[in-house]
Amino acid sequence: MDSVEIVNGRQIRDSDQAEVIGNGPHRYCFEFWPPAATAPAARTPFALALTGEVPLPAELHVYQGVTDAHGRTPVFALDRPVEPGAWRLTGRLGEGEFGDVMRLRASDGTPQAGRSYLLVICSASPQWHRGRTDTAGRTVYAAAPQPEHIMLNADPETASKPDEVRALELCGGSADR
Numbered sequence: 165m166d167s168v169e170i171v172n173g174r175q176i177r178d179s180d181q182a183e184v185i186g187n188g189p190h191r192y193c194f195e196f197w198p199p200a201a202t203a204p205a206a207r208t209p210f211a212l213a214l215t216g217e218v219p220l221p222a223e224l225h226v227y228q229g230v231t232d233a234h235g236r237t238p239v240f241a242l243d244r245p246v247e248p249g250a251w252r253l254t255g256r257l258g259e260g261e262f263g264d265v266m267r268l269r270a271s272d273g274t275p276q277a278g279r280s281y282l283l284v285i286c287s288a289s290p291q292w293h294r295g296r297t298d299t300a301g302r303t304v305y306a307a308a309p310q311p312e313h314i315m316l317n318a319d320p321e322t323a324s325k326p327d328e329v330r331a332l333e334l335c336g337g338s339a340d341r
Contacts, residue, residue: 204235275301
């Protein structure tokens with residue numbers, strides 16, 4: 165197997181130099197390709213989850229990491245095989261045990277792929293990410309060490325203010341804090 169396409173990436177042969185998470189016989193490694201990217205995203209925060217019954221090693225629901233210099237994740241060694249469609253790989257904003265992905269959909273329920281957005285975690289020092297939704301209409305994974313308010317602006321191009329100012333306004337603050 166050379167590679168298998170998944171949403172936001174491709175499953176590749178594992179790398180001898182990569183960190184290995186777990187110790188099962190079924191090994192998985194990925195290249196992370198954010199929406200509209202022309203190359204794998206090097207040294208980029210990511211979140212990886214499984215949608216089926218096979219948990220990631222150490223009972224993790226979502227693995228949070230940073231890709232290597234080639235845009236690759238660690239190798240995940242699992243006890244059972246996993247179908248390519250069961251993996252969910254996304255970019256990540258923030259870190260911590262609390263988190264989720266937002267999904268933009270049209271009124272008829274169809275995913276809004278390629279839609280521009282500004283995602284803001286309203287922590288003491290707000291964090292923000294400007295991006296485009298993936299083919300399933302998903303944003304990056306927003307994570308925090310404690311529950312936080314998350315704001316999503318689905319049309320940031322229409323905003324005339326810089327992202328930092330807009331993020332503070334969305335969180336109920338001002339740039340003059």
